[in-house]
Amino acid sequence: MKKLYIIGLLAIGFASCKPQLEPSKPQQGEADFSRYVAVGNSLTAGFADGSLYRYGQEHSYPSMLAKQFAQVGGGDFVQPLLPGNYGYPNAKMMLAVRRGFCDAEASLKVIPFEGALDTPGSSTNISYQGPFNNTGVPGIRCIDYLVPGYAMYNPYAKRFFYNPTGARPLDEVLRINPTFFTLWIGSNDVLSYATGGGESSSTGISDLNLFSYSYDSVVRALGRNGAKGVILNIPDVASIPFFTTIPAKGLTLTKNDADQLNAKYNGTDMRFNTDGSPSYFVIQDSSVPRGYRQIKAGEMVLLSVPLDSIKCNKWGSAVPLPAKYVLTANEVSKIKTAVASFNQVIAQTAAAYNLPVVDMNAYLGTLMSGIKFNGISFNTTFVSGGAFSLDGVHLTPRGYALVANQIIATINSKYQATLPWVDVTAYDGLKMP
Template structure:
């Protein structure tokens, strides 16, 4: 992922307040059994953050928080450890260096705080599969960054995926085989499943440079281009096969839906009307520079950028279109991007591309919800949760939102959550579980976990 630039000053989070620890009723399992917990998912389940995998990220994943809360149940159906995750051995990133906040000097001499790649030594091991087996090869968090529902039947998937290659019991087999292997090793009584985000995310972070119609064809057997949105039929068949594996030993679980990808700070931090014009003369120059662009408006103040759209045309952006956070700030400030030169299309999500993303999320969530209904499992509405987060969530006096850095819930890659964001997700899941199974699982203390680290 390209270097990400923060815009403007970033706000420091206030010291966290301790929540009210008074518990009036004991934790109970209700109609569920949490004895053996298994988590399945992609990077959002792995504890991935700051554009990499770190041991602290894994230990602050939402499955880790859920296990700890399931452990508080003492009615005979609470979680029994150990909860084993395939931990990396370092905290500077694997296989890529993680992002850290640092000061950056821009082309105009201005200095800002921005995420940059750490220069500290990386985790050189990463091969958890080859260290001494733990608890008879037990793994309770089967999550793989970059894993799509589309990839579930791909033979040898772990070969090119460094995250999967670290711990898959047999890298030559399919992700579905890995799930079955862990199911029959752990014998889960309860699971969580959060897949589908990356089936849309690749298209979004590429600026829509793929097939967004949900009618893509595989490049080769079962393998789809990473920038394509997964076809509906493929998503439905593969998601169902994962659920069949997870319920094959009689386990119950919770199914998490896909958030609105376009609401993540990766797509909302850079304003599309960020072209600030201070002189009428320059506005007139731009009007004359684009004689073939219809409906263009340039005036003093904030203006919409000139972009290259998904068919290669040059035009002015319109309200609602989004600019990716990865667009180089220096190219806008000093090279005329967005004014005398169009911003390249890989940094832009146009109206039709946004519609492709939102249609896919709606379609996939409809299928997840149907599976939840048909299999009598709780549906955790993460789309609704992220919408609420975008307007702000207050937990014991601390405000959280989807604002980049200052919102306190997202990591520095502007896509994945940090430790506090993962704790918020865990509480959303617990809320859904309690309502569905009539259990009484306590919420985790969001504020006691680390947020964004400032230099």
């Protein structure tokens, strides 16, 4: 008996010899997460790879935040989920090894999704499942939040708004009667102008006064019952791969082609390198007398440009790139000015309502120079950067997790909470064939 007793003691002693750290205990601090609403656009909805699909929604940053909130008294979290993963309304993008029209060899390319079409029912209004905690609407601008019946013009809103024909988007986001909110709006007030190449056919940049008025109205309404929250500002185009992936000086020519172009454009200021080094693309520009010119450093070729046309049909050389694929210096400057003034409005409004700002503009700047998280390298390079999805504007689940952690850090410091950070490695990056 005595021996057994000693062995038992030894066993207990041995177990207590192991490390005994206690993970820190999550605390809600001064915030009340019982009814959380996420207000925002496509970035909030979980849009990725050029479309909205269920897996992306399930890995939206609000859903990641809700999981952490749930550990400190957060309530149910309901999203207006789509039925399938094909993408709605258009197919999402995927990576595949393919041979382009003029390629000698197959290489990794971004192509439309080739999986099963599982979208039937996507347009059906599902407001009976609500009220929703994630009210992110792809495409929505700040100035749209005060427009009654807005959902009639936006299929994403139409499918989950309770009163699509009459309500303002602001009314819809307030239906949950939030105790806590995250607000990330304003990108589309300038970004849709930018992604459309700054053309008049696309949506223009929102009027600053209207932006300011709408922003203030939204923030005031969200906080009306003493709800606390976090505000995210908007990133500049310079840190988004959609605008930075294709270099202005990215036209590689054979000596023969370059000679022909130099002959063709003889007498102009256009020059093409004959030594195989890259030259500036030729772009349309209605502001110059002949209607085209070479692009300049600092101007941007958009990721939406058809690369096969550049390779096969002499786009960007003998055929000037259409203006909708290009941001000229003038357009870039307009965008930068708008981003700066919108962010100023955001900062001032946040200060007025004593709300913390997550400086996403600065964070994407940091991301551009590269960050490491648990052994994963992230930067803003297209595909290999890991943070941006295949459309070059929206994020991967891992990218959204990085955003969630920025928000959590801000909540913890402003509201004396100790929310656990999101484990970025638990989410997917880009999937490669």
